[in-house]
Amino acid sequence: MAEQEPSALKNIQQRFCPKCGKPSENDGLCNQCRVKNTEWVTCDRRVTHIHCPSCGAAKQVNTWTDTDRERADLAPELARSAVHFHPDVKRSSIAVTVLDLSVNRSRATLMIKGTLYGLPVEKECTVELAWHKEQCDRCNRITGSYYEGLVQVRAEDRLPSPFEIQTAGTIATHLEDSLQAGGERLSYISDVTETKDGLDITVGSQHIGLLIVQGITAQLGGRYTTHPKLVGEKNGRQLFRITYLVRLPYYQRHDVVLVGKNYAEVEQVETRRVRIFDLTEGRGRSINTDMVTRRIGNARLAEQALVAYVTGDMVGVLDPVTCATTECRKMPWLETKAGEYVHILRDGARLVLVR
Ligand SMILES: [Zn+2]
Ligand SMILES: [Zn+2]
Structure with a gap:
């Protein structure tokens, strides 16, 4: 004799709700009683x-x-964040009206709707919104003049040039902007000061300090060193302040130097070596820095001078200061003619044509 399937048995039986006695869609409570029994919100x-x-x-x-x-x-x-639904609630919606009571109080009235076990449900509730003020971690550090690091930009045996000071400042500001935009709130710059030796940048985190010195040395050359100093304790942890010292190299790009009898422009600075463009011979090479006799200036600061005439391998240049015409040897890389302007640096009384 074949046994009957239990489900087939149920299908032919009428199911009743044990609570209200009405026919039930389920094995147990009917949907209406389930809704009544559930704290749905x-x-x-x-x-x-x-x-x-x-x-x-x-x-x-x-x-x-x-x-x-x-x-x-x-x-x-904020008011909606006060509402917690039962996981069985479907198609929920919350309408909010807010009434401001004072600077630090508002009252929100919420009309909450949804569907539970196929039946519509709704409820009204009131949530008090409290607006509190508290000084944030960053403002707290800035006003308490607490800082994590100090970036010091200095140069080897000379003062940093205005160009280097400006470049270092721009690198720092750009890094601050991108770190702040990326959510690193403590990677801020709280102070930038030009000192008699260079530039000091006070920073809020070690991360931004490190990125600034790496950015500066990548662009301007030189080296950096870090000097941590124990300044105290906070919540049982040792607190360090770090000084990041950047030493810009003695030679800068576009420096014009005397190498033997030739003038040359510095194109790249490495440790103890520089790549130069020999202005007299019109070619590039790499030399040891101790081959440099002296530095005469930087091509970024060159003056403009009018060419009076060109004859053979000589150029007649009108000195913009004295208004006298001075003859210079025409460099192999220079292409000019009368009426055009050339760039010059001064080496004593001598005018040096630069690129
Ligand atoms: Zn029922
Ligand atoms: Zn703040």
């Missing part, structure tokens, strides 16, 4: 929003994030 009575009064950053759990959103914009979202 709960609302927190109060939610708190913490923001920094100085910079507007918002705190969530223990993390600060920069935001430029206004209170009116934040309030509905």
Whole structure:
């Protein structure tokens, strides 16, 4: 004798709800009784929003994030965060109206709707929004003049040039912008000061300090060293401040130097060696820095001078200061004619044609 399948048995039987006695769609409670039995939504009575009064950053759990959103914009979202649905709720929606009571209080009325076990459900609740102020980690560090690092830009046996100071400052600002945009809130620059020896950049994190010195030496050459100094303890941990010292090389790009009897322009600076373009011979080569007799200037600071005439291998240049015409040997790389301008540097009374 074949046994009957249990499901087939149920299909032919009428199922009843054990609670209300009405026919049930399920094995147990009917949908209506299931809805009545389920706490389908709960609302927190109060939610708190913490923001920094100085910079507007918002705190969530223990993390600060920069935001430029206004209170009116934040309030509905904050109110919605008070609502917790039962996982069986489908097609939920929340309509929020906010009433501001004071600078640090708002009241939100929420109309919550959804579907549970095929039946529509709705509930109204009230959430108090508390707007708290707290100084953020970054503003706290800046006002407390707490810092992680100091970048010092100096040069070897000379002062950094205005070009180098400006370049270093630009590199630092660009790095700050990109790190801040990437959410590294403590990678800020709190101070930039030109000192008699160079440039000092006070930074909020070791990461930005390191990136700045790497950026500066990649662009301007030279080396950097780091000097940590124990300054105290915070929450039981040793607290260091780090000085990042950049030493820009003695020679800079576009320096014009005297090598033997020839003038040359520095194209690249390495440790103890420089790649030069020999202006007299019109070719490039790499030399040891101790082959340099002296430096006469930098081609970035060259003056413009009018060419009066060109004859054979001589160029007559009108000195813009004395207005006298001076004859210079025409360099092999120079192509010019009367009425055009050339770049000159001065070596004593002598005019040196540069590129
Ligand atoms: Zn029922
Ligand atoms: Zn702040």
